Every structure is written in C-alpha cells, then in structure tokens.
Amino acid sequence: MDRSEYRIAGAGGQGVVTAGRILAEAAILSGAEAIHNQVYGPQSRGGASRSDVVIATERIGYPLAEEIDLLVALSGEACSRYHPELADRSRLVVDSRCVPTDLRTSDRPYPIVDTARSVSGGQLVSGVVALGVLQALTGVVEAATLCRAVADRVPTRHCEMNLEALEAGMRLVAGDER
Amino acid sequence: MSGAKLVQGNEACVRGALAAGCNFYAGYPITPSSEIAELMVRFLPDAGGVFVQMEDEIASLATVIGASLAGSRAMTATSGPGFSLMQEHIGFATMAEVPCVVVNVMRGGPSTGLPTSPSQGDVMQARWGTHGDHPSIVLAPSSVGEVFNLTVKAFNLAERFRTPVTLIYDEIIGHTRESVVFPDSVDVISRPRPNGDPSTFLPKAAPPDGVPPMPAFGDGYRFHVTGLTHDERGFPTTDPGQAGALITRIHDKVTNHQEEITEIETLMLDDAEIAIFAYGIVGRSAHEAVLRAREAGIRVGMIRPLTLWPFPYHQVGEVAAQVDTLLVAEMNLGQLIGEVERAAAGRSEIVGHLRADGEPITPTDLVAAISGAGAVRT
Numbered sequence: 001m002d003r004s005e006y007r008i009a010g011a012g013g014q015g016v017v018t019a020g021r022i023l024a025e026a027a028i029l030s031g032a033e034a035i036h037n038q039v040y041g042p043q044s045r046g047g048a049s050r051s052d053v054v055i056a057t058e059r060i061g062y063p064l065a066e067e068i069d070l071l072v073a074l075s076g077e078a079c080s081r082y083h084p085e086l087a088d089r090s091r092l093v094v095d096s097r098c099v100p101t102d103l104r105t106s107d108r109p110y111p112i113v114d115t116a117r118s119v120s121g122g123q124l125v126s127g128v129v130a131l132g133v134l135q136a137l138t139g140v141v142e143a144a145t146l147c148r149a150v151a152d153r154v155p156t157r158h159c160e161m162n163l164e165a166l167e168a169g170m171r172l173v174a175g176d177e178r
Numbered sequence: 179m180s181g182a183k184l185v186q187g188n189e190a191c192v193r194g195a196l197a198a199g200c201n202f203y204a205g206y207p208i209t210p211s212s213e214i215a216e217l218m219v220r221f222l223p224d225a226g227g228v229f230v231q232m233e234d235e236i237a238s239l240a241t242v243i244g245a246s247l248a249g250s251r252a253m254t255a256t257s258g259p260g261f262s263l264m265q266e267h268i269g270f271a272t273m274a275e276v277p278c279v280v281v282n283v284m285r286g287g288p289s290t291g292l293p294t295s296p297s298q299g300d301v302m303q304a305r306w307g308t309h310g311d312h313p314s315i316v317l318a319p320s321s322v323g324e325v326f327n328l329t330v331k332a333f334n335l336a337e338r339f340r341t342p343v344t345l346i347y348d349e350i351i352g353h354t355r356e357s358v359v360f361p362d363s364v365d366v367i368s369r370p371r372p373n374g375d376p377s378t379f380l381p382k383a384a385p386p387d388g389v390p391p392m393p394a395f396g397d398g399y400r401f402h403v404t405g406l407t408h409d410e411r412g413f414p415t416t417d418p419g420q421a422g423a424l425i426t427r428i429h430d431k432v433t434n435h436q437e438e439i440t441e442i443e444t445l446m447l448d449d450a451e452i453a454i455f456a457y458g459i460v461g462r463s464a465h466e467a468v469l470r471a472r473e474a475g476i477r478v479g480m481i482r483p484l485t486l487w488p489f490p491y492h493q494v495g496e497v498a499a500q501v502d503t504l505l506v507a508e509m510n511l512g513q514l515i516g517e518v519e520r521a522a523a524g525r526s527e528i529v530g531h532l533r534a535d536g537e538p539i540t541p542t543d544l545v546a547a548i549s550g551a552g553a554v555r556t
Binding site for chain 2: 021024025028033034035036037038039040041042060061062063064066
C-alpha cells in the first residue's frame with residue numbers, strides 16, 4: 001500500500017490544525033484515503049500545536065503517523081522537538097526564523113511566517129502558506145485540488161486571502177528552484 | 179470512495195446519535211469531548227430536539243434522566259472528571275431503569291490529569307464506578323466509522339434494556355478525522371411501552387425477558403420513580419424477597435441477552451500461538467502489528483472486543499485455550515488484563531503491554547512485544 005505521512009507543527013494560532021485538515025480533505029477529493037490527527041496543549045491560546053496527515057491509496061489501518069515523510073516546522077520549539085525524530089530519508093521544511101544548526105542538504109528553510117504576515121498582516125495563514133510549500137515540493141495532491149479544499153474549508157470572507165497565501169507558498173518553492 | 183467525508187470521531191458520535199433518534203442532550207463541555215456538545219447545539223434544535231447547557235455533570239445526567247422519563251431519547255457526553263461526577267446518577271438510572279447514553283471521551287487521569295492526551299484509564303470505572311451491585315453495558319469503538327455505529331447501538335441497547343449505556347473512547351479517536359461514508363438510515367429500537375389498563379398498571383412488573391414496559395410521563399400511566407429498592411408497584415420495599423428479585427432481574431436482563439450486546443472482532447487466530455487482546459485505539463495498533471509480525475513469520479492473531487462490558491469471558495477464554503500467550507495491550511497500568519486472566523483461567527500465559535503516559539501504543543511497540551513474548555516462550 002502506498003502510504004505517506006506529513007506533519008505540520010508550530011504554535012497555537014498559526015493555523016496548523018486547519019492546514020492539516022485541508023490537506024486531508026484535498027486528498028479525499030483526489031480519491032485517496034486520508035486521516036488527520038491533531039495534537040495540542042491544554043492552553044486555549046499559544047503553546048505547541050501539531051497536525052499529522054496520513055494519505056494512502058487503500059484503507060488506512062493504524063491512523064497515526066509513525067515515520068514522517070515531510071515535517072513542516074513553523075516554530076523553533078516544533079523544530080527542536082520533531083526534527084531529531086525524523087528518519088534519514090525524511091525531509092524537513094523549516095521557517096527561516098528558526099533554522100537549526102544541523103540542517104541537512106535535503107532540508108529546506110523558507111520564510112513561511114513572514115510570507116503569511118505579508119499576505120494577511122498576521123500569522124494565522126502560516127499553515128496555508130506551508131501547504132503551498134508542501135504541495136510544490138511533494139505533489140501529493142494537485143494544486144487545483146488543494147485550492148478547492150482551501151475554498152471549501154475557510155470562511156468565505158477570508159477565501160481570497162487564503163488562496164493568495166497558498167499560491168505564495170507555492171511560489172516560495174518555485175523561486176527556490178530558479 | 180464516493181461520498182466520503184473527512185469526519186472527526188466526536189462528530190461521528192453526534193451523527194450517530196441523531197441517526198438513532200436522539201432528541202435531548204444536556205451536558206457540560208469538557209476536553210476532549212467538547213465537540214460533541216458544540217455540534218449538538220448546532221444540529222439538535224433543527225432536528226426538533228432540545229439542547230441544555232448545564233451547570234455541571236451531576237445536573238447534566240440528572241436532566242438526561244428526567245428527559246428520558248418524559249419519553250426522550252437522551253444523552254450526555256463528558257471526559258474523566260465529569261464521568262466521575264456522573265457516577266451517582268448512572269447508578270440511579272440503572273436502578274430506576276431509565277434508558278440513556280453516556281459518552282466518555284477518555285483523557286489522562288486521575289483528576290484533571292492530561293486534558294488533551296489519550297488514555298484508557300476509565301474502563302474499570304465504566305464497570306464499577308457507581309456503587310452497589312449493578313450490570314453495565316459499555317461499548318468501545320476503534321475508528322470514526324465505528325463511533326457512528328456504536329453510538330447507534332448504544333441508544334438501541336439503552337432503549338431495549340432500559341438501562342444506561344456508556345460509549346467509551348479515547349482522545350485520539352475523538353479528535354481524529356477519517357474518511358467515512360455514513361449509511362442513509364439505521365435500525366432504531368425503542369423502549370417497550372405499556373398498552374394495558376392504566377388503572378392496574380404495575381410499572382416494574384417485567385415480562386419473561388426482564389424488561390418492564392415503560393410509559394412516558396404524560397402517557398396516562400401513573401408511576402413512581404425511586405433509587406430505593408422497590409417492588410413491582412415501583413414503591414420502596416425492604417422485603418428481602420422483593421429486593422433480591424429486583425437486583426437479580428436488572429442483572430439478568432443484561433447477562434441473559436449477552437449475544438445481543440457482545441460484539442468482537444478477531445484477526446488471524448486460526449493458527450495463532452500468540453494473541454493480542456486490545457480495544458479502542460490500541461485495536462488499530464494491534465491490527466497493524468499482527469499484519470507486520472505475520473510478514474516476519476510469527477503466528478500471531480488478535481481479539482478485539484467492541485463490547486467491554488459485559489466482559490466477553492467466554493470468547494476470550496476460547497482464545498486462551500488455543501494460544502500459548504495472550505498479550506494484553508491497554509493504555510493504562512493494567513485494568514482489563516485482570517478480566518483476561520479470569521477468562522483465561524490459567525490456560526495461557528498472560529503478558530501485559532501497558533502504557534499510561536499520554537502517548538499511544540504503536541504497532542512498532544507491539545511488534546517488539548510480540549517478538550519478546552515469542553522469545554520468552556521458546
């Protein structure tokens with residue numbers, strides 16, 4: 001069975017849980033099986049927050065991530081907690097503000113949170129910018145399907161801003177490749 | 179999969195309750211069950227039902243019991259700290275024979291413990307949390323789809339047997355979103371209702387199946403409701419004959435119908451030398467671990483009860499008679515393992531894989547445990 005696992009981790013208020021949910025919904029729109037799991041602390045604001053998404057071609061047995069294929073870390077705390085757990089074959093995408101000293105050649109820093117700020121004036125769409133980066137790097141779902149999933153999930157009045165955030169994330173990777 | 183939607187476990191509980199005809203909810207939100215209250219308040223009024231935000235969990239279940247006595251299909255949902263507060267009224271509903279559904283989304287305990295972390299620490303409380311001799315029906319789903327199905331079943335069993343039914347699952351199942359397709363309709367069972375002359379009505383006179391017909395207040399039948407031991411008229415008695423008959427009947431109506439209540443999943447037990455006993459989220463880990471260990475040539479299978487109580491002693495005993503080792507995996511420091519030992523009665527070695535730190539038991543953990551069990555055995 002073809003199974004891949006993604007983790008988006010950051011701080012409460014960065015849209016991490018919503019982003020994971022959108023990725024899983026996009027996978028289902030593509031005809032795949034998907035599971036979304038969230039981990040958060042007891043605080044109502046701030047604290048660590050994490051979304052895990054498992055995508056597979058067949059019915060998913062164990063629903064939790066066991067070996068992450070791609071980790072997106074949006075905070076220093078998330079990076080220092082989950083980066084050491086990554087397998088050798090796994091990739092890290094990390095926000096430029098919190099790049100670890102032991103970055104491997106396959107790891108990629110991108111200014112995800114700064115991009116979110118420039119699109120929306122705040123951090124809330126960081127998760128959606130991260131989704132754009134994730135899509136461009138992995139192609140696990142089609143860009144158009146991800147756009148549809150974003151539009152289905154976010155409030156109508158914020159749809160345009162979120163789609164802009166998604167495309168900005170994709171452009172970060174395109175710019176990197178040039 | 180056509181029509182598949184990404185649905186959270188707690189949402190599946192609400193969908194299942196609505197499909198089963200739930201029309202009354204009273205509760206006090208608590209992590210990790212709060213989505214049930216949030217979605218009930220959104221959907222129940224449109225479905226013609228009533229949602230009441232209560233001041234605490236004691237009042238929540240009291241109100242659910244009152245609504246059920248008035249004819250509603252009623253439920254509440256909570257987590258460990260609230261489940262502790264509900265124990266008194268679970269006993270009252272058992273004694274007064276009032277159908278209701280209590281959902282406990284388990285988090286780490288004791289006390290407020292780990293509010294956002296999973297646990298299976300309440301499975302003995304679900305059996306023995308309220309005082310006195312009493313039967314318990316407790317169902318434990320292991321996936322979002324199963325949360326829907328077992329919520330429906332919980333309502334049907336509550337109504338069928340006039341007793342509280344507890345649906346119990348952990349934070350992971352409550353918060354995980356999976357792709358599921360809900361059925362268009364479900365079978366709905368309603369409580370037996372009286373149809374005789376109201377002037378000679380005996381509210382606690384039971385037919386041979388042990389479940390007395392139950393009118394709703396307002397139906398025209400007069401009846402008295404009490405937590406005291408009572409006779410067929412529903413009034414308190416200390417007569418040993420009457421007291422013994424009542425306690426025996428409320429047990430027998432459950433234990434004599436275990437085949438209607440008990441549901442079990444088994445996997446690859448035919449030639450197994452080791453069997454994993456697991457339930458809830460750990461059942462998912464066990465399933466995956468069995469597949470991986472089989473690839474490595476280890477003869478291992480799984481038994482997973484969806485009905486925790488009444489405990490399936492007979493079915494677990496049969497597995498114990500067949501295998502060399504039963505590996506009991508649960509996210510507590512050893513609760514149902516004691517029941518597995520009773521069921522096995524010395525016919526197999528019992529090994530525990532127990533964890534109570536707020537983290538799940540993974541398939542990798544269980545494959546290692548299976549390999550260890552095999553190594554010890556040979």
